[in-house]
Structures are given as C-alpha cells and as structure tokens.
Amino acid sequence: MRYLPHTDQDRADMLRVIGVETIDELFRDVPADKLLKEAVDLPRHKSEMEVARLMRRLAAKNRAAGDGPFFLGAGAYHHHVPASVDHIIQRSEYLTSYTPYQPEISQGTLQTLFEFQTQVAELTGTEVANASMYDGSTATAEAVLMACRVTKRSKAVLSGGLHPQYREVVETLANMEDDECISLPPDPKGGEDLLAEISEDVACVVVQSPSFYGQLIDLKPLAVRCREKGVLLISVFTEVVSLGLIEPPGAQGADIVVGEGQSIGNALSFGGPYVGLFATKQKYIRQMPGRLCGETRDREGKRGYVLTLNTREQHIRRDKATSNICTNSGLCALAFTAHMTLLGGDGLRKLALRNHERACRLADALGAISGVEVVNESFFNEFSIRVPGDAAALVEKLADAGIVAGLPVSRLEPDCGLDDLIVVAATETATDDDIAAYASALAAAL
Amino acid sequence: MVNDDHLAPSLATLKPKRPTFSGNKALEISEPLLFELGRDGVSGVDIEESEAFTPRLGGQERQAALDLPALSEPEAMRHYVRLSQKNYAIDMGIYPLGSCTMKHNPRLNEEMARLPGFADIHPLQPVDTVQGALELIHECGRYLCTLTGMASVAMSPKAGAHGELCGMMSVKAALAARGEDRRTVLVPASAHGTNPATAALLGFKVVTVPAGEDGTVAAEMVREICAKHEGDVAALMLTNPNTCGLFEPQIVAIAEAIHEAGGYFYCDGANLNAILGKVRPGDLGVDAMHINLHKTFSTPHGGGGPGAGPTVLSEALAPFAPLPLIAKTEAGYRLVETAEDCEEKPFGRMTAFHGQMGMFVRAFAWMLSHGADGMRQVAEDAVLNANYVRARLQDLMSLPFPDHPSMHEVLFDESFLEETEVTTLDFAKAMIDEGFHPMTMYFPLVVKGAMLIEPTESESRASLDLFTATLRDLVMAATAGDTSRFVDAPRFAPRRRLDETSAARKPVLRWTPPSGEADAEAAE
Numbered sequence: 001m002r003y004l005p006h007t008d009q010d011r012a013d014m015l016r017v018i019g020v021e022t023i024d025e026l027f028r029d030v031p032a033d034k035l036l037k038e039a040v041d042l043p044r045h046k047s048e049m050e051v052a053r054l055m056r057r058l059a060a061k062n063r064a065a066g067d068g069p070f071f072l073g074a075g076a077y078h079h080h081v082p083a084s085v086d087h088i089i090q091r092s093e094y095l096t097s098y099t100p101y102q103p104e105i106s107q108g109t110l111q112t113l114f115e116f117q118t119q120v121a122e123l124t125g126t127e128v129a130n131a132s133m134y135d136g137s138t139a140t141a142e143a144v145l146m147a148c149r150v151t152k153r154s155k156a157v158l159s160g161g162l163h164p165q166y167r168e169v170v171e172t173l174a175n176m177e178d179d180e181c182i183s184l185p186p187d188p189k190g191g192e193d194l195l196a197e198i199s200e201d202v203a204c205v206v207v208q209s210p211s212f213y214g215q216l217i218d219l220k221p222l223a224v225r226c227r228e229k230g231v232l233l234i235s236v237f238t239e240v241v242s243l244g245l246i247e248p249p250g251a252q253g254a255d256i257v258v259g260e261g262q263s264i265g266n267a268l269s270f271g272g273p274y275v276g277l278f279a280t281k282q283k284y285i286r287q288m289p290g291r292l293c294g295e296t297r298d299r300e301g302k303r304g305y306v307l308t309l310n311t312r313e314q315h316i317r318r319d320k321a322t323s324n325i326c327t328n329s330g331l332c333a334l335a336f337t338a339h340m341t342l343l344g345g346d347g348l349r350k351l352a353l354r355n356h357e358r359a360c361r362l363a364d365a366l367g368a369i370s371g372v373e374v375v376n377e378s379f380f381n382e383f384s385i386r387v388p389g390d391a392a393a394l395v396e397k398l399a400d401a402g403i404v405a406g407l408p409v410s411r412l413e414p415d416c417g418l419d420d421l422i423v424v425a426a427t428e429t430a431t432d433d434d435i436a437a438y439a440s441a442l443a444a445a446l
Numbered sequence: 447m448v449n450d451d452h453l454a455p456s457l458a459t460l461k462p463k464r465p466t467f468s469g470n471k472a473l474e475i476s477e478p479l480l481f482e483l484g485r486d487g488v489s490g491v492d493i494e495e496s497e498a499f500t501p502r503l504g505g506q507e508r509q510a511a512l513d514l515p516a517l518s519e520p521e522a523m524r525h526y527v528r529l530s531q532k533n534y535a536i537d538m539g540i541y542p543l544g545s546c547t548m549k550h551n552p553r554l555n556e557e558m559a560r561l562p563g564f565a566d567i568h569p570l571q572p573v574d575t576v577q578g579a580l581e582l583i584h585e586c587g588r589y590l591c592t593l594t595g596m597a598s599v600a601m602s603p604k605a606g607a608h609g610e611l612c613g614m615m616s617v618k619a620a621l622a623a624r625g626e627d628r629r630t631v632l633v634p635a636s637a638h639g640t641n642p643a644t645a646a647l648l649g650f651k652v653v654t655v656p657a658g659e660d661g662t663v664a665a666e667m668v669r670e671i672c673a674k675h676e677g678d679v680a681a682l683m684l685t686n687p688n689t690c691g692l693f694e695p696q697i698v699a700i701a702e703a704i705h706e707a708g709g710y711f712y713c714d715g716a717n718l719n720a721i722l723g724k725v726r727p728g729d730l731g732v733d734a735m736h737i738n739l740h741k742t743f744s745t746p747h748g749g750g751g752p753g754a755g756p757t758v759l760s761e762a763l764a765p766f767a768p769l770p771l772i773a774k775t776e777a778g779y780r781l782v783e784t785a786e787d788c789e790e791k792p793f794g795r796m797t798a799f800h801g802q803m804g805m806f807v808r809a810f811a812w813m814l815s816h817g818a819d820g821m822r823q824v825a826e827d828a829v830l831n832a833n834y835v836r837a838r839l840q841d842l843m844s845l846p847f848p849d850h851p852s853m854h855e856v857l858f859d860e861s862f863l864e865e866t867e868v869t870t871l872d873f874a875k876a877m878i879d880e881g882f883h884p885m886t887m888y889f890p891l892v893v894k895g896a897m898l899i900e901p902t903e904s905e906s907r908a909s910l911d912l913f914t915a916t917l918r919d920l921v922m923a924a925t926a927g928d929t930s931r932f933v934d935a936p937r938f939a940p941r942r943r944l945d946e947t948s949a950a951r952k953p954v955l956r957w958t959p960p961s962g963e964a965d966a967e968a969a970e
Contacts, residue, residue, distance in 0.1 A: 001820045003550055004827055005906035014830055014907060018837045023826045026833055026851045027724060029693040034729050036822075040592055045817030048554050055811060059563025061578025063571065072568050075798055082491055084519050086560070089748075092537035093530035096551050098883075099750035100533075101543075103946075104939040105878055108533035109749035112526070115480050118956040125510050128955045134604035134752070137798035165798040172768070172794025176615055176648050209506075216506045244512065246503060251510040269559075270579050271569030271799025272604065273752030285953060291750065296949035299942040308949040331748030338526055341480050342490030344516020349508075350493045356503070357496040378504025399572040407570050414786050428494065 069434035073382045073425025074407040075238040077263045088338045103306045110305035113293040116337040124257040125248030126279035130290040132333040133276030136260030137169040142289045143256045147204035147232040155180040157197045160187030161211030164412040190215035198225045208236040214383035215376045223253025242380040244352030256280045265335030275332035291328045355381035358426040365439040382425040391422045401441050477528040481957045484515020532940040534883045544855045544886035544898025547719045547741035555808035569799035580779035584772050586810040595728025596758035600767040602801035607640040609736025609755025617681045617710045619766040619793035628680040636890040641683040657892045661690040661847035665699035672707035679707040685714035687853040689890040701731025718742045720854035723822030733760040743809035754805035769795045827903035828854040838914035842921045846893045860895025868924040870895035872932035879936045880916045
C-alpha cells in the first residue's frame with residue numbers, strides 16, 4: 001500500500017519491541033464480539049491510476065461553469081482566480097500544517113492570517129476581523145448569537161432580502177437556542193419596512209446587501225434607528241467583490257459585518273469549502289467567535305504573531321465558551337489573502353467595475369426581450385428577472401440548450417408566489433458572446 | 447514603512463549580534479508584512495477594460511478609501527513562499543499532535559479535487575448537470591456508513607465541532623419529537639473542550655463524569671449519574687478511543703446505561719483512526735458520531751481548516767438529519783433542499799449548500815485508494831506506531847495509565863520532570879530545536895502536564911526511532927540538570943518564545959500605518 005511505510009518485517013520487529021505476539025493483542029480492550037474478524041464490505045485498495053480513472057468518470061458527469069455561458073450566483077460566484085494563488089496554497093508548509101498552536105514554528109500561517117484580518121477589516125470598513133469562519137451562512141448565524149450576547153436580548157429580525165439558506169441556518173440555530181427569529185417575507189425589490197421592526201426588545205437586525213435578489217440596500221437609515229434602540233445592525237454580503245465598488249457596511253454604520261469570501265481566491269467547488277468573513281468593532285472583540293491572530297514580540301524583541309484571546313474559546317472555557325467553533329477556514333483564507341494581494345484595492349475596484357458593467361449589459365440584453373422584466377433598479381453583479389410562466393422549467397430548458405441561466409427562486413423559496421423569478425449573475429467571466437447567447441436562447445424559449 | 451528587522455544596515459551595524467549585512471542567514475530570510483511591501487500603482491492581475499456604461503449603483507458608490515496595497519506576481523510569490531518557510535509541516539517531519547491525526551496528505555487527492563468537474567461546479571446548478579457530484583457525495587456517505595456500521599449520514603457539517611452540533615441537534619429534535627424536554631448531558635472529564643461547549647450552546651446542562659483511576663469511564667458511574675438525573679438525561683458525549691488514548695472497555699455497558707435512562711449516545715469521532723475497519727461504532731450502541739475527514743481521511747489541515755465533519759446517525763436519529771438530503775432513485779440522484787420536499791423531519795439546516803465538497807472528493811479518493819483492506823491496515827499501523835513509541839519511552843517518561851494498551855496515541859504526564867526545573871511546555875519547546883513539532887500539551891486535563899503523542903500510520907520505523915531517541919536524550923538532559931536546553935528553547939526557530947500575555951492584554955489584530963505616515967496622509 002503506497003501510503004504505508006511499514007514492511008511486514010517492520011511490523012513483526014515492532015510487535016516484538018512492544019512485547020506482544022499479534023496486533024490484536026493491542027486491541028484487547030475491545031469487547032471480543034465487537035472486533036471485526038475481517039475487512040468491512042467495501043472494495044479492496046486501488047492504484048493511483050485506477051482511482052484517478054474512477055474519479056474522472058464521476059467528474060465528467062458534471063457540467064463545469066467554464067464549459068459554456070454561465071449566469072448563476074445566489075451565494076457562490078464564478079470568478080477567475082490567478083494561477084499563482086493555487087500554487088501558493090499547495091505549498092506543503094501551508095497545506096500540511098496544523099493550527100498554529102506552536103507560534104515559533106508557525107509564523108508563516110500566523111503572518112498570513114494577520115494580513116488576512118487586516119484586508120478584511122479594510123474591505124468591510126470595520127476596525128477588526130477574525131481569522132475566518134466556515135462560510136458566510138455560519139458566520140451570519142454566529143453574528144446573531146454574538147449580538148444576543150452583547151445586547152443580552154434574544155430576538156433577531158431577518159430581512160426578506162437575506163439568502164434563504166442563510167435564513168434557515170440562522171433559524172435552525174436560534175430555534176435550538178430558544179432565541180426568537182422574526183423573518184420578513186421574501187423581498188425582491190428591497191421595499192420592506194425594516195425600520196418598523198426595530199424596537200428595544202430586539203437584539204439585532206440582519207440585512208443583506210446586495211440582497212439575495214441583487215438589490216442594493218442603503219444601510220445608513222437602519223444604522224441610525226438601530227443605534228437609537230440599542231440594537232446591533234448585522235450586515236451580510238454573499239459577493240465580496242461588491243465591496244470594491246459599493247460603500248462598505250462598516251462605514252454605513254453596521255456593527256457586525258459578515259459575508260462569504262469565496263469569490264476571492266476560491267473555486268466554486270459545489271458549495272464548499274468556502275471562507276466566512278467576520279468583522280466588527282474593537283469594543284466587541286471579547287464577544288467575537290472564531291480565532292484571532294495578534295501581533296507581539298519574541299524574547300529578542302523581534303516582531304511575531306500568535307493566536308490570541310484564546311480564553312474565549314472552547315478548549316479553555318469548555319461550557320462557558322463564546323462558541324463551539326475550533327477551526328477557521330485557514331487555507332481558503334490564505335487563498336483569499338493571496339488573491340487580494342495580487343489585486344490590491346485598485347485591482348479590486350477595477351474587477352468590481354468590470355463585474356458591474358457585465359451585469360448592466362446583461363440586464364439591458366435580457367430586459368429588451370418582450371415579456372422579461374428586470375426587477376431591480378440598483379444592483380451590483382446580480383439581479384432578478386421576472387419571466388412569463390414557470391421560471392424553474394425555463395431554467396431547465398435553457399440548461400438543455402447549454403446555458404446556465406441563473407437560479408429559479410422557487411427552488412429555495414417554494415410556495416411563496418415567486419415562481420416567475422430568476423436570480424441572474426454576471427461576473428468578469430461572462431463574454432459578450434455569452435450574453436448574446438443567453439439573450440437569444442431566452443427569447444427563443446419563451 | 448520599515449520595521450526593526452529591516453532597518454537599512456550600515457557597516458557600523460555589523461556587530462556580532464547581526465552576523466550578516468542583510469540580517470538574513472542563508473535560507474532564513476525575514477519577510478515584512480505585505481502592507482510594508484506593496485506600492486500604489488503595482489498590480490498582480492490584468493483586468494479587461496470596459497467601454498463606457500451607466501452604472502446602476504443607486505447612490506451606493508464607495509466613498510470610503512480602499513487602502514490595500516498590491517504586489518506583482520513575482521513579488522507575491524516570493525512573499526508567500528518566504529513566509530511558508532517559517533512553518534513546520536507534515537511533509538517535513540513527524541507531527542505527533544495527539545487527537546489531531548496529522549497523517550500524510552496524498553497529492554492525488556489534491557489533483558482530483560481540482561478537476562473542473564468537481565472544482566468548477568456551482569451548488570445551485572440544475573440537478574441534471576451535477577449528477578456526478580451527487581453520486582460522489584452519496585457514495586462517500588455510503589462508505590462512511592459501512593465503515594461505522596451506522597444507518598445514515600448528514601454530510602453537510604463543515605468541521606468536527608459543527609458535526610458535533612449536528613449530532614446534538616439531532617438528539618434535541620428526537621427528544622422534542624418524543625415530547626420531552628430533557629436537559630442533562632453527561633460529559634467525561636477527559637472530553638474535548640468542544641463537547642461541553644456544544645452541549646451548553648444548545649441549552650443543555652453539562653454534568654461531568656469523573657475518569658476512573660485507570661483512565662477509562664466506568665459504566666457503574668454512568669448508571670449512578672443517570673439515576674440521579676432520572677427522566678432528564680438527554681445524552682452522553684463520549685470519545686472512543688478516549689483522549690487518554692485508551693479504548694473504553696465498558697463501552698457497550700455504558701451505551702446500555704444511557705439508553706436505559708432514555709438518553710442518546712453521542713460519540714466524538716475524533717479518534718476514529720484507531721479503529722477504522724476494526725470496530726464499527728454502530729455495533730457499540732452509538733447514536734451519533736461526527737467524523738473528521740481532515741483527520742482519519744487525510745484531507746489537509748491547511749494551517750487550521752477547512753475541515754469537514756459528516757455525522758453518522760443511528761436509525762433512531764436518522765429521520766431528523768438536517769437538509770440537504772441526497773437520495774438515489776431510478777431516475778438518478780435526487781437532491782432535497784427544502785423541508786417541503788421530503789417526508790423526513792429534518793431539524794433544519796447547518797449551512798448554505800451541501801457541505802465541504804472539496805473535502806468529500808479528497809476523502810473519497812483516500813478511501814478508494816486504501817480500500818477495505820488498506821483502511822484496516824491503517825488502524826493497525828496507527829496503533830502499532832503509538833505502542834512502539836510507548837515501548838521505547840516508558841522506562842524514562844511517566845505513563846499515567848499503564849494498565850491498558852494504548853490505541854493510536856500514547857499519553858504521558860510530567861511526573862518524570864518533577865525533580866527538574868523543566869515543565870511540559872519547556873520540554874515541548876526543546877523538541878522544536880531538535881526539528882520536531884511538539885506533541886499535544888496539557889490535554890487531556892485529567893493528568894498533570896499531559897503530553898499526548900499520536901504518530902499516525904504515516905511514520906516509518908526509522909522516523910519513530912529518531913523521534914524516540916531524541917526524546918530519550920531530552921529526558922536525560924532534563925534529569926541531569928541541563929535546563930538551558932529547555933528554558934531557553936526554542937533557540938533555532940524563526941522566532942524565540944513569543945509574549946502571549948501582552949498579545950492578549952493589548953490586542954493588535956490588524957496592521958495600521960505608522961503614525962507618521964497616517965499624519966502625512968491626513969495632511970494630503
């Protein structure tokens with residue numbers, strides 16, 4: 001077996017050093033009737049070539065985003081990632097190391113985390129960011145729990161523009177914790193009256209901008225009302241590239257900013273692994289979940305980095321911990337940081353502008369088709385269209401024609417009367433030809 | 447924009463403390479922060495320019511500055527490669543962190559995860575266009591159920607602690623379906639910290655089960671505690687093999703005790719590597735167990751994630767598994783994403799989308815490569831290696847629980863250091879100077895100054911011989927009073943011991959421009 005270094009002779013010699021005759025003597029604490037006498041009912045080991053053949057066969061049954069026109073977003077985005085990013089994260093020293101609990105021999109990981117935290121804080125317009133969360137949806141749920149801790153209240157208000165699956169993740173956790181969730185009905189145009197929901201018994205308001213439907217939301221009036229009522233404003237984004245072009249949530253007054261960082265540095269990968277971003281104000285850091293990397297000095301006065309404020313964490317606090325989380329999304333955070341380093345602020349702004357331009361062109365092309373309505377007045381790289389009839393059937397039909405046309409809202413929001421909506425995204429990967437192909441296929445399908 | 451390490455040196459600064467002009471030492475090259483390297487006007491990407499168009503941002507244009515520097519590609523590569531060289535890694539040597547299962551990460555798996563048919567597919571594509579992905583998740587789940595002898599699996603949890611949450615949420619949902627509001631969860635003192643944290647997060651009351659003198663849990667003790675909390679026992683959370691590296695000999699009786707009390711048996715699967723293909727947790731009476739794909743199934747730890755924590759469930763808990771569900775039908779693989787779409791009673795959703803697909807690909811490739819025979823050999827070699835380390839060290843280091851054989855990891859305590867001025871921490875730091883990553887220190891909490899060594903099956907005998915010979919030399923140095931090798935350690939690492947106290951007292955969590963620079967910018 002290519003991954004196991006021992007020969008049978010090694011094994012025999014080592015058993016002798018240990019002082020037992022057979023390996024099963026070392027398993028003697030296992031109740032005898034529970035120790036399997038032979039291998040479980042699965043195939044025997046395979047060569048590298050056989051495994052690769054099998055895996056390629058499975059992969060070939062999937063239609064990759066790069067295979068043709070692709071306009072699906074809704075929380076995960078098809079972007080170009082520079083080739084160097086993947087080479088950096090495949091360095092053994094990053095790929096095959098553990099959480100940096102021994103900082104003297106983990107300065108590589110720690111310094112990149114410090115860079116990551118700085119980049120995320122700067123992007124979101126906040127004071128501090130943590131070393132990442134599992135993904136945007138779990139970061140959102142953790143933000144709600146944190147807001148309940150900070151305000152000592154237990155009611156969360158969720159905007160109807162929040163990604164339906166993010167909403168479900170928050171509701172699931174809140175339900176288990178016996179907290180209350182007020183989820184407003186789906187809100188494609190951003191017309192809901194959230195201000196009316198903000199009162200003294202509310203811990204937090206959760207708003208997504210750009211919304212699940214693509215609408216850009218002005219957070220400033222919400223921030224003012226929240227401050228008056230002692231409520232924390234949690235701002236969510238699923239498309240981090242938008243922060244290159246739109247006013248960051250921190251600058252608009254959000255108290256906690258969370259979101260999905262996949263778009264920068266990370267592949268679509270059918271939904272994971274991704275990288276959750278979590279940022280807030282300095283005054284809340286001791287209530288923050290997740291790992292934090294901090295600057296310090298070594299004995300010789302040299303600058304270095306360590307994981308810090310560990311007393312919040314489960315391995316120290318056990319049942320008093322702020323959260324049960326004990327990993328971040330280290331390698332995805334590194335991919336984010338490396339890609340962000342290649343972009344810089346200027347590059348991100350250009351990339352965001354290109355995304356917005358592609359989406360505006362697509363909106364023009366689709367909106368020009370008779371019977372198709374672009375729902376949102378303002379958007380970043382994603383918007384909703386209303387089509388005559390059943391959107392889900394239409395998306396299937398376009399898929400058969402080789403075009404991934406977006407997400408029919410009814411797939412995630414069944415029985416909401418939104419069966420005629422498709423959420424459509426265009427990133428820098430969409431060419432003029434792709435846009436034209438989508439428009440003509442849609443026109444033909446109607 | 448210079449830090450102390452990069453003060454422009456002059457000949458006068460070439461003192462003995464600074465043996466080279468650059469401050470570097472051959473391959474040891476210091477590297478500033480990216481924010482100290484980047485310049486305006488530099489870029490590592492080229493982005494297509496757009497023809498003029500009318501933006502539709504509705505007055506939401508960014509007003510705040512976006513002050514992030516860029517590096518060109520050659521500079522960025524150099525920056526991150528130089529930083530990488532300040533890390534220890536499995537590919538460099540033994541990484542014997544107990545309870546972490548730092549085994550070899552096969553590179554075939556990396557290549558497979560990057561196939562466009564896996565890496566470049568969207569979680570919400572039409573289901574007909576991702577049949578291969580659904581098949582892979584389903585098959586990966588089937589393998590995990592077969593290996594553990596469990597009825598079903600929730601694939602979506604993102605990491606071990608998330609899987610624990612999933613398992614305990616299933617318990618809570620099952621209790622609710624029974625119309626019961628039980629609140630007591632039994633957790634042994636030796637448990638991972640995540641166990642009590644998870645239980646507390648869900649509003650359960652944690653009752654600690656003391657460890658027996660031999661390092662294992664007595665069924666009688668569990669029975670007594672259950673009796674004391676009669677009618678309120680929701681679950682027991684037990685790690686097996688436990689964190690002392692021992693297989694719980696009374697586990698079947700413990701499972702019976704918790705079931706008789708009306709509770710469920712949650713097993714922490716962190717240590718599955720020891721029993722893979724040798725014992726099925728389902729045969730022991732387990733109701734839920736998370737599986738760390740990044741431990742037993744070799745998906746890379748990546749400096750602290752991403753992990754993956756699929757959670758296997760018994761018949762009793764299976765109906766409450768969270769969304770999404772994947773079902774094999776005559777017409778292909780069906781993906782259930784909403785409660786409206788199924789007959790089961792999912793307790794909700796753990797995460798957006800379907801879990802850590804990239805990790806499923808790697809773990810499945812690992813399982814295919816090893817096969818049923820290879821996986822059994824993995825457990826045997828992991829246990830063999832831990833016991834070999836134990837045999838080579840037990841005369842010099844102190845074994846708190848000598849009565850049982852070790853499984854995949856061996857626990858020592860610091861009593862062998864009692865007469866010396868060396869602590870467990872010092873001992874670990876001295877290992878760094880010898881070119882090893884230290885073992886897990888001060889965990890589990892049930893012994894004083896714990897040192898938990900898990901070599902994994904990836905280590906050759908030669909590697910273990912050098913490792914144990916080095917430890918023997920260190921023990922002898924400590925007992926001989928050669929304390930400088932310990933209290934000053936590490937001496938040869940990229941950094942000496944770091945001041946963690948001041949880092950926590952006055953947290954600096956992000957880079958900010960030196961004050962002179964900020965003033966200059968403000969004046970502009």
